[in-house]
Amino acid sequence: MFTNAIDQKKPSDIRLVVRIEGGLVQAVYANCPAVIRVAIMDYDIQGGDPDEMLELDDGTRFLGHIEETFESPCFVPEVFAAFDETVPVMDGQQQHYLAHKGMVCPVCGESDTEAGRHFDADGLNASVTVRCNPCASTWTDHYQLVGFDNLVGAVTNK
Numbered sequence: 266m267f268t269n270a271i272d273q274k275k276p277s278d279i280r281l282v283v284r285i286e287g288g289l290v291q292a293v294y295a296n297c298p299a300v301i302r303v304a305i306m307d308y309d310i311q312g313g314d315p316d317e318m319l320e321l322d323d324g325t326r327f328l329g330h331i332e333e334t335f336e337s338p339c340f341v342p343e344v345f346a347a348f349d350e351t352v353p354v355m356d357g358q359q360q361h362y363l364a365h366k367g368m369v370c371p372v373c374g375e376s377d378t379e380a381g382r383h384f385d386a387d388g389l390n391a392s393v394t395v396r397c398n399p400c401a402s403t404w405t406d407h408y409q410l411v412g413f414d415n416l417v418g419a420v421t422n423k
């Protein structure tokens with residue numbers, strides 16, 4: 266795949282899902298293996314737990330606590346799909362995929378996957394669509410031309 270120069274205007278590949286119940290943040294899910302610490306600021310301080318009452322330097326009071334993200338490579342894409350958004354694949358997922366030689370589904374982890382017969386080749390690069398039979402996820406594998414061997418030359422003498 267290609268690496269893009271960092272574009273400040275482009276959102277990063279990290280996606281978070283914040284789960285709220287009864288007006289309280291219950292959990293933060295991420296699509297990346299890195300643990301992200303998230304400070305929760307609740308300005309509704311009425312009737313809040315005094316242990317969670319915090320204050321900024323300027324005197325702003327809020328109820329606060331720290332949540333750490335849970336890596337959830339299946340749940341996060343499910344939630345974003347409800348917004349019709351696809352979730353970018355993260356590096357950890359790529360490494361796992363390559364370590365298993367592309368024989369495991371990135372979504373469900375099963376090895377019953379099937380590559381399409383049609384290779385889309387473009388000089389140095391080729392790609393093929395892969396489908397996971399158990400969970401019906403699909404993705405595109407990318408290949409790169411690395412060289413050649415077994416050269417048998419047909420010498421032409423004139």
Ligand SMILES: [Zn+2]
Pocket residue numbers: 370371372373374375397398399400401402
């Ligand atoms: Zn699968």
